Amino acid sequence: MIEVRNLTKHYGPTRALDSVSFTVPTGQILGFLGPNGAGKTTAMKIITGYMPPTEGEVVVDSLDAIEQSLEVRRKIGYLPESTPLYTDMNVIDYLNFVQRLRGIPKSEHTTRNKRMIELCGLGEVVRKDIGELSKGYRQRVGLAQAMVHDPEILILDEPTVGLDPNQIVEIRNLIQTLGREKTLILCTHILPEVEAACRRVLIINRGRIVADGTTSELRAAASGRDRLTVEIKGPEGEVRQALEQVNGAARVAHADDGDRPPADTSTARFVVESAPGRDLRETIFTLVRDRSWILLEMRRDAVRLEDVFRQLTRDTQADREEASVS
Amino acid sequence: MSTLLANTWTFTVKELRGFFNSAVAYVVLTLFLLIAGWFFSTSLFLVGQADLRELFSIVIPLVFLFFIPALTMRVIAEEKKSGTIELLVTMPVRDIEIVLGKYFAAVILVASGLALTFAYPLTISILGNPDSGALIGGYLGLFLMGAAYVAIGMFTSGLTQNQIIAFIIGFVIIFALYMFDKMLMFVPPSLASVLEYASVNYHFQNLERGVIDSRNVVYYLSLIVLFLFLSVRTLEARKWRG
Numbered sequence: 001m002i003e004v005r006n007l008t009k010h011y012g013p014t015r016a017l018d019s020v021s022f023t024v025p026t027g028q029i030l031g032f033l034g035p036n037g038a039g040k041t042t043a044m045k046i047i048t049g050y051m052p053p054t055e056g057e058v059v060v061d062s063l064d065a066i067e068q069s070l071e072v073r074r075k076i077g078y079l080p081e082s083t084p085l086y087t088d089m090n091v092i093d094y095l096n097f098v099q100r101l102r103g104i105p106k107s108e109h110t111t112r113n114k115r116m117i118e119l120c121g122l123g124e125v126v127r128k129d130i131g132e133l134s135k136g137y138r139q140r141v142g143l144a145q146a147m148v149h150d151p152e153i154l155i156l157d158e159p160t161v162g163l164d165p166n167q168i169v170e171i172r173n174l175i176q177t178l179g180r181e182k183t184l185i186l187c188t189h190i191l192p193e194v195e196a197a198c199r200r201v202l203i204i205n206r207g208r209i210v211a212d213g214t215t216s217e218l219r220a221a222a223s224g225r226d227r228l229t230v231e232i233k234g235p236e237g238e239v240r241q242a243l244e245q246v247n248g249a250a251r252v253a254h255a256d257d258g259d260r261p262p263a264d265t266s267t268a269r270f271v272v273e274s275a276p277g278r279d280l281r282e283t284i285f286t287l288v289r290d291r292s293w294i295l296l297e298m299r300r301d302a303v304r305l306e307d308v309f310r311q312l313t314r315d316t317q318a319d320r321e322e323a324s325v326s
Numbered sequence: 327m328s329t330l331l332a333n334t335w336t337f338t339v340k341e342l343r344g345f346f347n348s349a350v351a352y353v354v355l356t357l358f359l360l361i362a363g364w365f366f367s368t369s370l371f372l373v374g375q376a377d378l379r380e381l382f383s384i385v386i387p388l389v390f391l392f393f394i395p396a397l398t399m400r401v402i403a404e405e406k407k408s409g410t411i412e413l414l415v416t417m418p419v420r421d422i423e424i425v426l427g428k429y430f431a432a433v434i435l436v437a438s439g440l441a442l443t444f445a446y447p448l449t450i451s452i453l454g455n456p457d458s459g460a461l462i463g464g465y466l467g468l469f470l471m472g473a474a475y476v477a478i479g480m481f482t483s484g485l486t487q488n489q490i491i492a493f494i495i496g497f498v499i500i501f502a503l504y505m506f507d508k509m510l511m512f513v514p515p516s517l518a519s520v521l522e523y524a525s526v527n528y529h530f531q532n533l534e535r536g537v538i539d540s541r542n543v544v545y546y547l548s549l550i551v552l553f554l555f556l557s558v559r560t561l562e563a564r565k566w567r568g
Contacts, residue, residue, distance in 0.1 A: 045412070048416040073418040088344060101336055103329065
């Protein structure tokens, strides 16, 4: 359990964090989202004991992260941003070094190494110097380093930066596996990562928390409307009129798709917006059948987390700019 | 206490491995022995004099002046540059364990360099009858001098991410301490005694003569403690900002 209370951090005149509070219960995967420079890394550095906050406190399992820093650090596994590693050590030596610092008895080193090698897929590179490894393998070594002492809490700062798509999928799967038993904070600005792994999302922008909730809550809160794209073969004007009269349709507009040539004028594509949670698919299908038109396509666009993110982080940015102008 | 020792030792072993896995240890030791050997054998074969005085009072102190800041310049600066410092300080270890561990590794390297020069007094003892007091005092003096320089070098390495800057600042501090007693005639007499006492050479001269005086030993030990303390502060500096 991690409790963050009123965390504020100044770097000189810049305020990197502004009274940030949140709680991560044991066993939760929290996605910590924000654009670059939002304060994610600063928050992680404070929780892991790298530096103290200007104000506020962090409590980990009822231990104060500043006063009882050593005990808190024992509980945490940390993958810092950009995965710093000792390039002149080989993988096994490095894992052994970390374990010695973690106070793990020597008799356990081999078994723990084996587990990490298996879990992180390091089998082919165990005897290689870290400096010779590709970015993807380095990232895995970083993960192994963070997990080798089997910490209750894992903090991963941008764990998939610089990986190729296959590696990203692998690391994401790994995170999901781990998340079943550990408290995990996943820091990222890559949205699909959060969608794939986290149930709860915290969005931070300019040092402030702008959203906190499950992914579906955030979608619902931000969107306001569900969207339905339909393609119907039939007289355009009539189709439009009929769609507008559908009970629950808030707005009907032409779907503008740039990627499709508008050759076939006998079909009409529309976007139908409705109140959230209102499913119009059945009604529209019945309508088309009754009029003997032909339904070519009907697709429901879930509001993507990306839209939520953009909306939240852009709005606050605009607010600030406005405020600074006036 | 036991974790303090264990963690310190873990860092010492890691640093020593780093020295010996890279070229650093070999380059430093080889050059050191080449230079020392050159001066020893020229006086032995060309002048026909079996003497360690020149080696102890001039050559090795001069070599230390350049080599030790070069040896220590990366110890913290590189961790800061590559970001590994963040890994270290978020491990359950104290800052002082990091500093002490790295310090002992560099001191061990310096001491092994000195130990390798035992060949010269051995040669001399075959040829004649060296003053064992001066020999022991001389080695103790060189060891303490080296250990103090390492502490200074560690501190300057902690000041910056840039190894060159760490080297230059370290060199300047050591050079100043080295030169103090050579500038006595330029300063007012009231200052002269202070400056003389602050000078590395002044304390070394006593030891080198075979006089092991606690004042001289305390001087070196206080230099070491002061700069190790400052080194720990450079690691803690991350906690000051803001």
